[in-house]
Amino acid sequence: MVKAKRWIQIKPFEGPASLDNFKLIEEELPALKDGEILIEALYLTVDPYMRVFPKRVDDTPIGQQVARVTESKNAAYPVGKLVLAMVGWRDKTVLHPDQDNPFYVTRFAPKKTLSQIPDVGDFPSSLYLGILGMPGLTAYFGLLEKCRPKPGDVVVVSAAAGAVGSVVGQIAKIKGCTVIGSAGNQEKIDWLKSLGFDHVFNYKTTTVGQAIKEFAPDGIDCYFDNVGGDYALTVLDSLRPYGRMCCCGQISRYDTTQTGPIKDLIHTIMINELSVSGIMVYSYSENFTSAQQEMANWIKEGKLQYRETLFDGFTKLPEAFLEIFKGSSAGKLIVKA
Numbered sequence: 001m002v003k004a005k006r007w008i009q010i011k012p013f014e015g016p017a018s019l020d021n022f023k024l025i026e027e028e029l030p031a032l033k034d035g036e037i038l039i040e041a042l043y044l045t046v047d048p049y050m051r052v053f054p055k056r057v058d059d060t061p062i063g064q065q066v067a068r069v070t071e072s073k074n075a076a077y078p079v080g081k082l083v084l085a086m087v088g089w090r091d092k093t094v095l096h097p098d099q100d101n102p103f104y105v106t107r108f109a110p111k112k113t114l115s116q117i118p119d120v121g122d123f124p125s126s127l128y129l130g131i132l133g134m135p136g137l138t139a140y141f142g143l144l145e146k147c148r149p150k151p152g153d154v155v156v157v158s159a160a161a162g163a164v165g166s167v168v169g170q171i172a173k174i175k176g177c178t179v180i181g182s183a184g185n186q187e188k189i190d191w192l193k194s195l196g197f198d199h200v201f202n203y204k205t206t207t208v209g210q211a212i213k214e215f216a217p218d219g220i221d222c223y224f225d226n227v228g229g230d231y232a233l234t235v236l237d238s239l240r241p242y243g244r245m246c247c248c249g250q251i252s253r254y255d256t257t258q259t260g261p262i263k264d265l266i267h268t269i270m271i272n273e274l275s276v277s278g279i280m281v282y283s284y285s286e287n288f289t290s291a292q293q294e295m296a297n298w299i300k301e302g303k304l305q306y307r308e309t310l311f312d313g314f315t316k317l318p319e320a321f322l323e324i325f326k327g328s329s330a331g332k333l334i335v336k337a
């Protein structure tokens with residue numbers, strides 16, 4: 001019998017998430033049936049949506065992991081093979097490779113629990129949870145398909161030092177844009193400047209309105225919104241005619257019970273003929289591999305850089321998750337099991 005650990009959420013979030021919301025349990029896994037495999041987590045992702053996505057299986061928080069097959073009754077999945085699995089915060093899992101993803105919701109999640117690691121080059125496998133995985137793909141499609149940047153455009157990106165924002169800003173530079181990013185501490189600001197961002201400001205000490213006045217007095221062409229709230233409303237109001245906004249996330253609103261004021265955006269959108277689009281990255285599933293290949297090439301050519309903040313140990317999952325909302329680390333947050 002194999003003993004496995006998994007985290008469960010023992011009480012709903014009320015206000016900011018805390019360690020008390022989670023508990024680690026141990027249980028025995030069933031023996032493998034024909035066709036099934038046992039996988040063991042190598043790297044687990046923590047992402048902002050985990051704070052608000054309502055779905056749970058066995059009270060286990062949602063999430064993808066890079067895992068290794070360690071026992072197999074399925075010839076297509078030999079021991080040692082690496083896979084991507086949407087099984088939540090579990091260190092070991094018995095599953096059938098063809099099984100449907102219990103977290104599946106149209107456009108919001110992969111249809112199957114298991115996905116293949118794309119063959120785009122020799123990279124550390126943790127990157128398939130970050131720059132070559134869901135967050136990187138969100139940046140790629142959100143920027144290129146929704147913001148449609150042209151050379152010379154002024155692009156603003158919020159939460160710019162995060163897994164999504166840092167890729168957005170770099171791709172915008174590859175496309176010849178002027179990039180303005182924001183982050184919450186000096187270390188992140190220095191990193192973003194080293195990546196080639198033209199202007200970076202600390203949104204905790206400079207309002208986005210002040211930053212726009214200083215760095216983009218003639219207005220903005222593209223806004224990649226990761227934070228929502230008043231920040232988003234301010235940038236929306238500074239978009240030039242035919243400006244594009246990609247509404248990617250509202251992290252400023254996730255870790256709280258409060259909701260902010262809703263303003264009437266319709267007039268602004270109409271009068272400036274703005275395209276304000278939502279994005280759900282899995283709508284682009286069919287084009288993932290070509291996007292991953294292009295980003296992999298950019299990484300190899302030194303045009304795209306990545307950064308990871310690693311938490312060491314499966315027991316660190318809740319701590320890593322809370323870190324998202326503290327905002328003190330840059331790049332992709334990953335837990336090494």
Ligand SMILES: NC(=O)C1=CN([C@@H]2O[C@H](COP(=O)(O)OP(=O)(O)OC[C@H]3O[C@@H](n4cnc5c(N)ncnc54)[C@H](OP(=O)(O)O)[C@@H]3O)[C@@H](O)[C@H]2O)C=CC1
Pocket residue numbers: 047048049134135138158159160161162163164165182183184185188226227247248249250251252253279280281282324325326327328329331332333
């Ligand atoms: N639509 C889609 O398909 C997807 C959307 N997303 C969304 O993209 C956004 C970024 O995700 P990702 O890059 O993975 O996140 P990360 O966890 O990498 O980065 C999160 C960062 O957001 C900033 N932040 C945290 N709390 C707040 C707050 N209250 N107000 C303002 N900023 C805050 C912090 O940086 P700092 O304070 O230094 O700026 C923090 O480090 C999220 O809103 C997420 O939901 C992500 C993936 C897919």
Ligand SMILES: CCCCCC(=O)/C=C/[C@@H]1[C@@H](C/C=C\CCCC(=O)O)[C@@H](O)C[C@H]1O
Pocket residue numbers: 048049052053054105107108109110134248249250280281282
């Ligand atoms: C719900 C707030 C998060 C929105 C932005 C975001 O981070 C999206 C990430 C998706 C995620 C699915 C998340 C939420 C879907 C909500 C569905 C519902 O029924 O309310 C996951 O699939 C990876 C990203 O595509």
